[in-house]
Amino acid sequence: MKRKLQSIINNLIVGLKNYLPGVLAIVGLIIVWHILSVKSIVPSYMLPSPRDVVNALIEDRQILLDHSLVTLTEAFYGLFIGIIIAFFMATLMDECKFLYRAFYPIMVITQTIPTIAIAPLLVLWMGFGMEPKITLVVLTTFFPIAVGLLDGYKSVDADSVKLLRSMGAGKIKIFFHVKFPNALSHFFAGLKISASYAIVGAVISEWLGGFEGLGVYMTRVKKAYAFDKMFAVIIVIIVISLLLMKLINVLRKICMPWDKVKNK
Amino acid sequence: MDGMKLTTKDLCKSYDNRIIIEDINIKLKEKEIVSIIGISGSGKTTLFNLLSGLEMPDKGNVFLDAEDITGQPGRISYMLQKDLLLPHKKIKDNVALGLIVKGMSKKDAYKKAEGLFEIFGLEGTTELYPDQLSGGMRQRAALLRTYLTANGVALLDEPFSALDSITKTQMHKWYLDMMLKLDLSTIFITHDIEEAIYLSDRIYILGGSPGIIKNEVSIDIPRNKREEFIETLEFLSYKKQLKEMLL
Numbered sequence: 001m002k003r004k005l006q007s008i009i010n011n012l013i014v015g016l017k018n019y020l021p022g023v024l025a026i027v028g029l030i031i032v033w034h035i036l037s038v039k040s041i042v043p044s045y046m047l048p049s050p051r052d053v054v055n056a057l058i059e060d061r062q063i064l065l066d067h068s069l070v071t072l073t074e075a076f077y078g079l080f081i082g083i084i085i086a087f088f089m090a091t092l093m094d095e096c097k098f099l100y101r102a103f104y105p106i107m108v109i110t111q112t113i114p115t116i117a118i119a120p121l122l123v124l125w126m127g128f129g130m131e132p133k134i135t136l137v138v139l140t141t142f143f144p145i146a147v148g149l150l151d152g153y154k155s156v157d158a159d160s161v162k163l164l165r166s167m168g169a170g171k172i173k174i175f176f177h178v179k180f181p182n183a184l185s186h187f188f189a190g191l192k193i194s195a196s197y198a199i200v201g202a203v204i205s206e207w208l209g210g211f212e213g214l215g216v217y218m219t220r221v222k223k224a225y226a227f228d229k230m231f232a233v234i235i236v237i238i239v240i241s242l243l244l245m246k247l248i249n250v251l252r253k254i255c256m257p258w259d260k261v262k263n264k
Numbered sequence: 265m266d267g268m269k270l271t272t273k274d275l276c277k278s279y280d281n282r283i284i285i286e287d288i289n290i291k292l293k294e295k296e297i298v299s300i301i302g303i304s305g306s307g308k309t310t311l312f313n314l315l316s317g318l319e320m321p322d323k324g325n326v327f328l329d330a331e332d333i334t335g336q337p338g339r340i341s342y343m344l345q346k347d348l349l350l351p352h353k354k355i356k357d358n359v360a361l362g363l364i365v366k367g368m369s370k371k372d373a374y375k376k377a378e379g380l381f382e383i384f385g386l387e388g389t390t391e392l393y394p395d396q397l398s399g400g401m402r403q404r405a406a407l408l409r410t411y412l413t414a415n416g417v418a419l420l421d422e423p424f425s426a427l428d429s430i431t432k433t434q435m436h437k438w439y440l441d442m443m444l445k446l447d448l449s450t451i452f453i454t455h456d457i458e459e460a461i462y463l464s465d466r467i468y469i470l471g472g473s474p475g476i477i478k479n480e481v482s483i484d485i486p487r488n489k490r491e492e493f494i495e496t497l498e499f500l501s502y503k504k505q506l507k508e509m510l511l
Contacts, residue, residue, distance in 0.1 A: 157348075159344050159345075159346060159348055160348055160350065162318065162344060163342075163344055163348050164361075164365065165318055165337055166317075166318055166338070166341070166342040166344075167337070167338050167341070167361070167362045167365045167366070167413060168336075168337045168338020168339075168365060168366060169338075169365045173365055177350070177353075177361065181350070181352040181353075182352070184352075256352070257393075258352050258353075258393045258395070261392075261393045261396055
């Protein structure tokens with residue numbers, strides 16, 4: 001009993017050591033921000049105080065929630081389709097050198113197209129609904145995942161493959177027993193990056209045409225010079241992105257139970 | 265071919281017009297342990313790649329129980345230098361992997377492996393991951409995996425070379441004990457002359473360029489006398505003889 005209590009306390013201390021500096025830094029930043037706006041060092045119409053921002057958050061909570069759901073839906077669909085495309089592209093490209101040589105340059109080129117430039121075009125082609133937003137999210141998210149998977153497939157231990165071959169396994173069995181599990185950690189690393197891209201991608205495409213979503217809300221409050229609401233929506237986006245990354249970490253732990261063992 | 269488990273006939277293999285091994289004829293009897301020793305680059309691994317069916321010989325055949333299995337992977341089992349347990353699979357799945365690859369259902373494969381966990385000193389590890397096991401245990405798990413798909417013949421490529429010397433000695437003793445209980449014939453590759461003498465019934469010396477079987481030595485000591493055997497002069501004279509043959 002005593003030992004158990006001791007270990008709980010120890011864990012708490014370790015946790016504090018890890019998180020406290022980060023928390024303190026953020027609190028410090030908010031205090032500086034507060035002083036800057038309250039003492040009118042920066043005019044309050046340009047930089048609202050933290051309290052104004054919280055008030056705006058509370059006041060507009062229903063509207064923000066509705067818009068968030070729209071943005072999240074777009075990001076989710078885009079990410080989902082992005083994952084599927086990335087999986088098929090990476091797997092086919094890994095199995096066939098010719099496809100790799102043919103499509104890898106195109107993949108890289110899609111990443112150099114400025115999002116701002118392509119978003120209005122997508123709106124012109126697909127209308128003001130969700131389709132152009134989802135398409136843009138797909139474009140921005142599939143790449144990190146595909147590259148992650150490709151790296152993962154490549155990093156597979158040649159001897160493990162040899163072992164499977166000596167057991168009489170063909171390509172498909174080698175893929176499911178060795179290659180894919182080996183690529184999972186790379187996949188999740190890519191997915192984490194893609195998740196944050198997904199939210200930003202959805203918001204940007206909403207800026208450039210649409211009726212709903214956090215991006216639309218942003219353009220409206222900007223036109224009204226409601227800076228407190230602008231900051232409020234930024235905070236909402238930060239929180240959503242963090243939650244999404246947390247969700248991916250949880251997913252990773254569920255999908256890779258052996259990883260926890262290794263780190264011990 | 266009475267009592268012969270595995271035989272080869274005139275095996276040859278070359279890469280890029282360089283002949284690696286030539287006219288290899290070896291035999292492995294039922295329940296026998298045979299070692300192949302040779303300096304690096306003498307073609308030991310190439311020979312195993314041919315025996316396991318991973319590669320086709322340029323010429324020659326491999327027979328298992330008089331059946332031609334040349335170039336057919338999956339007929340006998342091959343354990344590579346590292347233990348190669350897959351980190352993402354539990355021990356039970358790692359051990360059953362060969363059977364599952366061959367199309368056996370998970371349930372049947374677990375059942376077949378179950379009774380052997382004790383013989384291999386792996387009780388209580390079924391639900392663990394490889395990273396939770398010690399080096400010796402990992403090696404035994406890999407050996408169990410090898411045994412389950414062996415069809416009576418296991419090819420072991422320096423299986424104990426990565427272990428520390430105490431664990432290695434324990435593993436040698438354990439391996440001999442275990443071989444008494446199992447229906448298995450083994451071919452070892454090793455650099456370690458002492459290991460070869462301690463474990464083997466016969467030793468082939470592979471050498472030259474291209475690699476050929478230069479010599480064959482029988483160790484006529486019963487398996488249950490091996491431990492005392494290490495400390496005898498006879499052991500040393502075998503060692504001296506083999507050293508001279510290698511160089």
